[in-house]
Amino acid sequence: MNLVTPEFGLIFWQTVTFLVVLFVLSRYAWKPIMNALKDREHSIENALQEADKARKDMEQLKADNEKLLDEARIERDKILKTAHQLAQETKDEAKVQAQKEVDKMLSDARSAIQAEKNSAIADMKKQIAALSIEVAEVILKRELESPEKQTQLVADLVKDLKIN
Amino acid sequence: MNFSTYKSQFIYRLLPIFIGIFLISLPLSAKTEDGEKSEKFNPGETIMHHIADAHEWEFFIIGETHYTLPLPVILYTPNGLDVFMSSKIHHGKEIEIEKEEKGKMSKVHATEVKTSLNTYHYEHGKFHLESGAGIYDISITKNVASLFLSVFLLMFVFFRVAKGYRRNAGKAPKGIQSFFEPVIIFVRDDIAKGAIGPKYERFLPYLLTIFFFIWFNNMLGLFPAGANLTGNIAITLTLALFTFFITIFSGNRAYWGHIFNTPGVPWWLKTILPIMPLVEFLGIFIKPVSLMIRLFANITAGHIIMLSLFSLIFMFKSVAYLVAPVSVVFAMAMTFLELFVALLQAYVFTLLSALYFGQAVEEHHHEEAH
Numbered sequence: 001m002n003l004v005t006p007e008f009g010l011i012f013w014q015t016v017t018f019l020v021v022l023f024v025l026s027r028y029a030w031k032p033i034m035n036a037l038k039d040r041e042h043s044i045e046n047a048l049q050e051a052d053k054a055r056k057d058m059e060q061l062k063a064d065n066e067k068l069l070d071e072a073r074i075e076r077d078k079i080l081k082t083a084h085q086l087a088q089e090t091k092d093e094a095k096v097q098a099q100k101e102v103d104k105m106l107s108d109a110r111s112a113i114q115a116e117k118n119s120a121i122a123d124m125k126k127q128i129a130a131l132s133i134e135v136a137e138v139i140l141k142r143e144l145e146s147p148e149k150q151t152q153l154v155a156d157l158v159k160d161l162k163i164n
Numbered sequence: 165m166n167f168s169t170y171k172s173q174f175i176y177r178l179l180p181i182f183i184g185i186f187l188i189s190l191p192l193s194a195k196t197e198d199g200e201k202s203e204k205f206n207p208g209e210t211i212m213h214h215i216a217d218a219h220e221w222e223f224f225i226i227g228e229t230h231y232t233l234p235l236p237v238i239l240y241t242p243n244g245l246d247v248f249m250s251s252k253i254h255h256g257k258e259i260e261i262e263k264e265e266k267g268k269m270s271k272v273h274a275t276e277v278k279t280s281l282n283t284y285h286y287e288h289g290k291f292h293l294e295s296g297a298g299i300y301d302i303s304i305t306k307n308v309a310s311l312f313l314s315v316f317l318l319m320f321v322f323f324r325v326a327k328g329y330r331r332n333a334g335k336a337p338k339g340i341q342s343f344f345e346p347v348i349i350f351v352r353d354d355i356a357k358g359a360i361g362p363k364y365e366r367f368l369p370y371l372l373t374i375f376f377f378i379w380f381n382n383m384l385g386l387f388p389a390g391a392n393l394t395g396n397i398a399i400t401l402t403l404a405l406f407t408f409f410i411t412i413f414s415g416n417r418a419y420w421g422h423i424f425n426t427p428g429v430p431w432w433l434k435t436i437l438p439i440m441p442l443v444e445f446l447g448i449f450i451k452p453v454s455l456m457i458r459l460f461a462n463i464t465a466g467h468i469i470m471l472s473l474f475s476l477i478f479m480f481k482s483v484a485y486l487v488a489p490v491s492v493v494f495a496m497a498m499t500f501l502e503l504f505v506a507l508l509q510a511y512v513f514t515l516l517s518a519l520y521f522g523q524a525v526e527e528h529h530h531e532e533a534h
Contacts, residue, residue: 002216002289003397003464009238009302010217010398013311018402021315021377026369029322033348034368036329043334 207475215392215467217307219250223389235309239291240300246281253277253286261285310391314381351375359518363525370410374403375514382463382506395463404456407517415524451520455513462509466502470495
């Protein structure tokens with residue numbers, strides 16, 4: 001029966017000791033340990049939250065970058081397209097201009113040639129006239145060297161002269 | 165990472181403790197018992213002797229020599245406080261006293277212990293005054309000494325753990341701190357938070373203290389010559405009483421309402437035939453009683469089994485060499501089981517205490533689980 005009969009002495013010492021242990025450990029062990037654990041959990045939680053925030057920021061930044069890039073790409077395409085268009089227009093205009101120039105040059109050349117031709121023809125005519133006179137002079141001189149011939153001529157002329 | 169270094173450091177740190185225990189045990193007053201050699205081995209008596217409390221701490225017996233640590237005896241008598249060492253018992257005179265047992269007067273062996281204050285009869289581990297007047301025995305018995313040892317150990321360990329938190333603030337736990345941190349967090353998160361709920365914090369110091377108190381003492385009880393502290397009904401009774409008082413003093417309106425006006429019970433079971441309030445009221449007391457008996461019975465049973473296994477060797481004296489290996493193997497298996505039980509019973513006691521506190525501080529009773 002000794003086994004299940006609680007002894008007064010033990011109850012007394014257990015009560016006293018346990019209360020002391022409870023007080024001392026609560027104050028000098030559990031309190032600092034719990035506070036330290038809590039602090040650490042808080043700091044870990046904060047760190048995790050910050051990491052999460054940083055990740056979200058990064059994502060945001062990435063998305064922003066992507067958007068900017070997209071915009072830049074669109075801008076580039078637009079610029080390129082305009083440039084192409086402009087170049088084409090310039091090219092076309094240049095072509096037209098050149099054609100015009102060519103045409104003008106051609107017509108100028110043509111009129112110049114014509115003028116040259118005309119003056120050459122006129123010149124030739126003059127030369128021919130002068131030459132003709134010279135030839136006629138020479139011929140005349142030769143024809144009228146002797147007085148018989150002159151008389152002949154006059155006779156011929158007179159012969160031809162038909163007096164009606 | 166560097167486990168071997170850590171391990172050797174750990175053992176190195178524990179070494180002084182082992183050496184200390186060894187040194188304490190050496191200069192023990194070695195006495196030769198002039199008892200009857202021919203006395204037959206009585207396993208029941210031996211086992212009861214080992215699991216019961218004693219006024220001295222017996223470590224081992226070699227031949228006829230008992231290696232014991234005498235402990236102070238403190239008696240509160242009508243003549244005042246009487247303090248003397250337990251070794252005095254052995255210097256006392258062997259006498260025979262008349263004692264009434266089961267209505268019959270019979271002679272029993274006792275020791276007469278004389279002090280400057282009183283003369284006591286020491287019989288069956290108890291002091292009685294010659295006059296028969298009542299005395300209070302608050303001696304530092306084997307269990308009390310073991311209790312002090314465990315308290316010293318608890319404080320030593322957890323002050324170091326707390327120091328670790330101060331030293332490694334904001335860093336990863338180290339050494340003994342990292343060993344106990346998961347256990348502390350387990351008590352906090354799985355026992356206190358789980359069973360009590362949001363108001364767990366005010367019960368946490370108590371829960372941590374009983375958890376480690378019971379665990380450490382269960383473990384100390386497993387040492388050879390260790391005291392059977394948590395297997396002592398006085399200790400479990402006191403622990404259960406703490407839980408009981410904390411429960412009833414933290415009980416809120418909802419708790420008492422639940423006991424005396426149980427929701428969901430027909431009115432006539434509460435007024436005309438008040439079975440429910442009676443059952444619930446008895447429950448307040450049955451819960452701590454179950455705590456008390458569970459821990460006491462589990463630990464004592466473990467000790468009895470271990471001692472029975474060893475007793476077998478002495479019972480089969482002639483074939484002891486055959487029985488001994490079997491006993492030792494069984495005892496080894498039992499020791500492993502007891503190591504587990506030591507932790508399990510600490511867990512169960514703490515968890516149930518937490519559950520009772522949880523019931524006491526629960527605010528609403530939406531879903532009753534009966």
